[in-house]
Amino acid sequence: MQIANYRAPVYEPTVDELETLKKLEMGEEVSLWSAAREHLSRRLLERGLVAQDVDKHWHITEQGRELIRRKL
Structure with a gap:
């Protein structure tokens, strides 16, 4: 039996x-x-809001910037 992950709309x-x-x-x-x-x-x-470099550090993406600008 395969279990599907639920993703909210x-x-x-x-x-x-x-x-x-x-x-x-x-x-x-x-x-x-x-x-x-x-x-x-x-x-x-x-969700593509951040990306990781080779050293596993996170960097915000343009999509992430748009999200926080909308929430401010």
Whole structure:
């Protein structure tokens, strides 16, 4: 039996996810390790709001910038 993942039709970021996007926009570093320690989900990566470089550091994408500008 195969289990399908449920994906809500409307994506609403959590407060922690918005805070992380704002940190990235301001130029603060957020590594995969610190994100895991803060219990952030991979939804930011899955939704294309952030990207990772080869050192596993996160960088905000244009889509992520649009999201936080809309929420401000």
